Amino acid sequence: MIYAIADLHLSFENPKPMDIFGDNWTRHECKVKENWQKVVKEGDTVLLPGDFSWAMTIKNAYKDFKYLTSLPR
Numbered sequence: 837m838i839y840a841i842a843d844l845h846l847s848f849e850n851p852k853p854m855d856i857f858g859d860n861w862t863r864h865e866c867k868v869k870e871n872w873q874k875v876v877k878e879g880d881t882v883l884l885p886g887d888f889s890w891a892m893t894i895k896n897a898y899k900d901f902k903y904l905t906s907l908p909r
Contacts, residue, residue: 838880844889848865849891849899865903878908880908
């Protein structure tokens with residue numbers, strides 16, 4: 837299967853509260869991981885077209901990349 841997801845706005849290096857956008861955004865990274873693991877299976881392809889991280893440098897995005905690579909793909 838092929839899936840696409842964008843605008844994850846992860847921020848593990850410099851945490852930014854996403855719940856300012858509403859209570860449904862509280863712990864959004866946990867919700868993403870839980871649902872991703874339910875749906876995406878090994879061998880599937882996941883397209884990430886953009887805005888997966890709030891980081892402005894590769895160095896600051898490292899933890900966000902690490903989170904994403906821990907998920908099935």
